[in-house]
Amino acid sequence: MSCFGCSPQYPSVKQFTSEGLILHNTIRRKHNVPPLKFAKDLVQHAQEWAEYLVKTNQDTPEVQHLRRKNIGQNITVKDSYENYAVDYSGYGHFSQMVWKDTKEMGMGKAIGNDRTVIVASYRPAGNGLTKFTDNVKEPNDKVLIFKYFKM
Incomplete structure (x- = not known):
């Protein structure tokens, strides 16, 4: 697999x-927004x-997001992030990564069911x-984002 963390x-x-x-x-630095900090919760x-x-063996694109007040979420299964490139406007969740007003994040990973x-x-x-x-700024250079996700 070639996605980040896989x-x-x-x-x-x-x-x-x-x-x-x-x-x-x-990635946030390239969009001129402040860095995130981890929150244990x-x-x-x-x-x-x-x-x-x-x-529960859910798969994209039907994967279910957990709805909690004031918490945003990005989910990937296997290698769906591979396709981020210079034109990432088609990826709605990418904006959450670079959303200026977002201050904290947490990540989790689970492996199973192939x-x-x-x-x-x-x-x-x-x-x-x-x-x-107000929250999604143009990048200061047009880098290929997918290079960060390939391992």
């Missing part, structure tokens, strides 16, 4: 979440949801249509 080279949750935070903040939230999705599920939870949630222009 590789067995991440033996610990701590290493996986640390790399995930670095990835997010690298969001890590727990994301981990529990990833385990549930593996257990799949790897990665969940990222964010607080406060982003992707509000009326606030998009």
